[in-house]
Amino acid sequence: MFVTVVVGVFAGYELLMPYLYPDQQRIRNRLENEFVEDTPVSGTNDLFTSIPSFQLPTNEVGSAAEAARISPTAQFASVLKQVGIPVSPLQLALISLGLGLATAFTVQWFLGFWFGALAGLAAASLPIAFVHRRIVSWREKLLRQLPAAFDLMGRVLRAGGSISQALYAVIDGFESPLKDEINRCHKHMELGLSPEITYQELAHRSGVMEMRLFVMAMTIQRQTGGNLSEILERLASMVRARLRLRQQVLTLTAEGRMQGLVLTVLPFFIFGIMFFINPSYARELFQHLNLVFGTIVAMAVGSYWIRCIVHFDY
Secondary structure (H helix, E strand, O other): OHHHHHHHHHHHHHHHHHHHOHHHHHHHHHHHHHHOOOOOOOOEOHHHOOOOOOEOOHHHHHHHHHHHOOOHHHHHHHHHHHOOOOOOHHHHHHHHHHHHHHHHHHHHHHHOHHHHHHHHHHHHHHHHHHHHHHHHHHHHHHHHHHHHHHHHHHHHHHOOOOHHHHHHHHHHHOOOOHHHHHHHHHHHHHOOOOHHHHHHHHHHHHOOHHHHHHHHHHHHHHHHOOOHHHHHHHHHHHHHHHHHHHHHHHHHOHHHHHHHHHHHHHHHHHHHHHHHHOHHHHHHHHHOHHHHHHHHHHHHHHHHHHHHHHOOOO
């Protein structure tokens, strides 16, 4: 019954979301069509289907399609290098596997098979969790640098500078990671790569929606013209407003996130204390494996549900 209700709630939400939030769904679809990586780039841009002038030359279309066919392993290796983790995906997998097996055999020797299996799974997930946290921190730092960078570029353009000079001002005035990404973009354009392709790569590498909006603004301005300095200043204001809103959301949902963390960790903590106080009583739990697995599944669903409640798009 519980699983049925949970699945029904999520299914209803997914079905009703396009009708409850049509603008949000429309914007998300346009961004996905503009920056999708899984499909080759065609001769026309889906975002501007009514404007035939928005087309890339044949050689640039080939380059973009070639970039879209990069394997997930190569993309993940690029992300690892981008965030400063000096290992390959294979090395990360071997580290995770070795740590998990070593922990599992060690714990099994002292506490038994099931403790060893649980400890091995937990240990094997630690390198993955570290990489995920590193990527999230990298994107968070990049996002917080964007408003000031957009303001600086807008001032440079308003003073009569070129886009190249605006990019160089960001390179000279900011630290990593924004400095490294803009420097890579600037060097690619100096070497003759098309700005459209360079901007697209910048958006894909960053993984930040605000950077995608910046790339979209740069592409539209390059192909149709317009006051780019004003656009960048408005974009900076929008990013600041989103950051303030996110901070308010984090403040208001702090209690719910803490409750989810406590409810997830507390059973394992209590069981650990119980095992050292009365091992025979604690081992009795493993005589009912269906209860153990059912409890773990229910905890996983509850944790995911709490995460969906306190995390949303803003």
